[in-house]
Amino acid sequence: MDMKCKTQHKDDGSTFYTACRCNCGGSYQCIIKANVKDGKVISVEPDDRYNYNCGREDAYMEEEDLQKVRIQRRPCVVGLTWHKYAQLPERILYPLKRKEGTERGAGEYERITWDEALDTIASKMIESREKYGPLSIISPYMPNETYERIMSYWGAGAEGWGWCSYDAARLMAQMITGGEGWEVQNWSSSSGADMLTHSKAIVLWGCDPTVGHQGPAHAFAWYIKLARERGKPVIIIDPRYSMAVRTLADQWIPIKPGTDVAIMMGMAYTLFEADTYDKKFIEKYVEPVGFQKFKDYIMGNGDDKTPKTPEWAAEKCGVPAETIRALAHFVWDNEPCWTYAHWSLSRKSQGEQVISTFAALQAMLGNWGKPGGGPAIHPGGQVQDLPMGYFSTTYSEPGPYKVPKLFRSHYWAQAVLLLDDYKSGKISAEEYMSSVGWRADKSLVDQFNPRFLFWGGGSKPHASNHLVTACDTASDQIKAINKMDFIITAHSIMTPTVRYADIILPVQDWIWEGSDVSRTAPYGVFEAVQGNPGVVEPPGETKQWVWIYVEICKRLGVDPKNFFRYYTGKRSWEEDWENGLREMYHDVEEYYKGRGKTIPTYDNFQNGEFLNCDELEDQPLTGFVPQMKENKPFKTPSGKIEFYYPLFEDESQRGKSEHYTFDGKLIDNLPADWKDMPSSPEYKVGRHGMDDPKSKEYPIMLLTSHSRYRVHYVHWINPWLRGHVYRHRVWINAVDAAKRGIKDNDKILVYNDRGKIIMPAYVTSRIMPGTALIHQGGNYEPDENGIDRGASPNTLLGGDKASNFTPARATNLVQIEKYEEANV
Structure with missing residues (x-):
């Protein structure tokens, strides 16, 4: 292919390439070409560094080019309009303090200096710790890992656990494979190139890839479209007739939301009944006791004595039995079938059962780590050992104080409000902890006294607008907010949540206003390392988010190097930050050098050259490489995939502050009380669903x-x-x-x-x-x-x-x- 890869030239000072860094599911993969005049982004264009000036990109591409994802990293409409968002009148440009005598939420603020803002925050934190104890300072939804790191050295603070995205998958992946809940890259055979190259058919559950990107803009959807044009049928199971159904699907199967486990079990019954499942895979990779429990339950030999036939499933999920039966035969006959259960399925009550049942179904199909088989648990697909992350927070162990996880972060407000019921004797300590998702020592209940709210989502300059994102009603959150003595937030826009802060710290926009190096989010289906060179000067007095934490460290008496190891205090902040970026990128250079591959120099990289990790791989990425290709055991007691979890049957373990795998790893998404969690895949009617x-x-x-x-x-x-x-x-x-x-x-x-x-x-x-x-x-x-x-x-x-x-x-x-x- 005659590929024309155009690179940036900065000599005219007007055109820059920068990575879109929104948290969309395909984060950091898309490229925006920005045109700058008089220090302002005046217009943007899509990426043009591959297949330059091609009217229809795939018409000029060979199979190898598609497999190595040599495509333009075009942004979606959000990326193409982000410069307008950064220029809104609602942009916060200076540190602000709530006007004396005004109510929280009124949005009445006055400008103050950075020194006054940071000095006040530190003094209020010290005051809160002294008056109300170390557990008086908390963060709301989302968890704030950077705040947690400072607290680990300062010796105070409490935190929530869990995110909005796929915590049910994080938990069950650890139970099933033994891998820690964040080892996303190890879970999946998920690359869009793998799907296009190896799959014979595609089945998507609860997924609209034209919205949930999981790749550069709509590139994943484009790969599905290319697959369909090659004769690979596409089936989408979704209660909505989505845009993906309209543009990509050969068949739409509407389903009652929250009943996906039923259709999966009906499919498993069909495969067992016909004796058409991958017995060799099961024998080699799956622990037999748990699999037999699963099979007995499906075939009606379990405790409930109910066969999970397609007719049984049809009553639960609203999909005709003949459709369920045909779907089971379809995925088996079209092996490998790229089968994908999206996050949406498990963002409901009993979401854990979706993950474990789907993983069992994928095992029956032999799809774990199989090229073209789709994610066994969750989409990932990253280069597994690429040495790159948030370098400011992952370089060493945290401090000696272990910040306790006292509540599910979505329910931070309930943790505050229900505390009064416990202290007044209306509910017991056990009832309180069970109601908020407690994951810490019981004795801490009496020490918990939340008074200071420190913003959530610490590594994101747009923080968390938790009144509209926390999966808990804003009215309860506002009640909890009004019980706080002091609230701080760092943000770029005056959101409904920001309006309740006592002090607001203005942050730079991480696409346009600061230099950075970023890696594709771990749940994307394409892989890249991108540069943000800093397109325009930060407006007003906005600051980089790591700088803010460094300054808080200094005022609390915490050595800033414990948070940001490149801090010197001798050079300018910009020099320290740039030194950190260079060292982080150097690690990536050394990684690829060790594999006999050359990547752009740091300067060329920040000047627009592209680091396409997929292009540097011999084959599309698949999951569970050590187990499937190197015959290494899973990190489970049996060394195999497990579908039986004895922990959930052990009542002596219920209520303990933390739970660990057999080899000592923390099960980091399991609360002290797992309530009605079954010990193997099971159909359970979800709360707040159509059958409630x-x-x-x-x-x-x-x-x-x-x-x-x-x-x-x-x-x-x-x-x-x-x-x-x-x-x-x-x-x-x-x-x-x-x-x-x-x-x-x-x-x-x-x-x-x-x-x-x-x-x-x-x-x-x-x-x-x-x-x-x-x-x-x-x-x-x-x-x-x-x-x-x-x-x-x-x-x-x-x-x-x-x-x-x-x-x-x-x-x-x-x-x-x-x-x-x-x-x-």
Whole structure:
């Protein structure tokens, strides 16, 4: 192929390449070509460094080029409009302090100096530790690993555990394979190139790759389209008729949300019944006792004596038995079939069972680590031993103080509010800990006294807008916020959450305003290392996020080198930071040098040259390489894949502060009380789902899918992604709408016992009856009656304290009515 790879030239000072670093699922892979004038990004273009000036990229590409992902790293609409987001009037440019006498949430602030802001923060932290003890300083959702590192040296602080994305997978991957919950790159056969090259068919569960990118912009969806054009059939299982169904699928299978385990078990029954499953794989790689328990349960020889036939599954999931049976034969007959269960399946009650059942089904198909077989557990696909991460926080062991994990981070507000019930004697310590996802020593309950709220999401300059992203209603979070003595946040935009801070620290935008080196997020399906050279000067007095932590360290008496090892205190901050970037990139150079490969120099890299890791691999990446290719054992007691977890049957272990694998590794997504978690794959009716008794009162199951025009909440206020581009409406099935007298665009009231929102209706047949959809990330904008007119679906989430806390549970039950002032 005549590939033209255009590189950046800085001599005219007007054109720069930089990596898009949004947290979209394919983070850091897309390239933005920025045109700069008078210190401002005036326009952007897509990446043009591969296949330059080609009208249709694949027309000029050979098979090897596709396999090595020699494609333009084009950004999506979010990346192409990010410069407008960074230039919004709502941008925070200076340190701010809440005006004396004003209420939190009013958004009334006055400008202060950095010294005043940082000195105040440090003095308030010291005061809180002295008056209320070390467990008085906490962070909300999301966990803040950088705050945690400082606290480990300072000797105070408490923290939550768990994220929004795939904690159920992190937990079950550790139970099934023994690998730690963050070893994502080891779990999967997940590269889009692997799928295109080796698969005979594709089955996607709960996945819209035109929105959830998992690769440069829509490149993963493009690879699926290329596969389909080559005659590889595509099936999508989803309660929505999504854009992916419309543009990529040969067959759409609508399913009741939260019942995916049933269809998987119906497929497993079909394969067992026909004796068509990979017995050689099972014998070699799967621990036999657990697999026999799984088989007995499926075939009706378990405790419930119920065969999990396709007819049984059809009653649970709403998919016809003949469709389930045909799907099972389809994936077997089209081996290897690229089969992928997206995160959305496990972001509900009993999400752990989705992961374990899917992993068992993939084992029956022999798909673990098989080229073309799809993820065994979760998409990953990174170069496994590439020595690169957040160099400022991973270079050495943390300090001597172990920051305790006192609550599931989504339920940080419940940890604050329910504490009063425990201290007043309304609930016991055990009930309290069980309700908040406690994962620490019981004795700490009486020492827990949260008074100081330190922002979440510490390594992200846009932090966490937890009022709209924490999977718990904003009303409870605000109650918890108002119980705090002091709140600080670092952010770039005045969000609903930021408005409740006492001090706000302005941070640089990490795409445009600071230099950095970044690696593809571990759950992408393509691999790259990207540079951010710093396209424009930081506006106002915005600062780089690591600098902020270094300055806090200095004021707390913590050696800044414990946080940032390149800090000297002698050179300028910019020199120290640049030295860190060079050393980190040098490690990458040495890694590839050891493999006989040459990559661009650091200077050339930051000047626009590309580091495409897929191009440097001989074959597309697949998962479980040590086990499948080197015959090394899994990190389990048996050395094999395990589907039986005796820990969950051992009542002597319930309530202990931490749990460990047989070889001493912390099981880092398991709370002290795992509640109703079964010890092997099992179908359990999910709470707050369509079969919950509560559905009599709230008969519509609410889904909260991601929007094409936002990354979580980011870009909600971007004018280029509003108006005719995107209208925030609730999807409601035409049948459900007709019952309620609702027509398209009518204002409707959506409510439950967590909150109320008002928004327009999108009446459609693209979603199953009995379900509704509000895209995640809408602003929280309560009126004088507390009704959210933003409308954020988060307002309606939370409230389930009866089942295990691992899944984020981004769904709930609601009622919908046509809006009239009188009915609210």
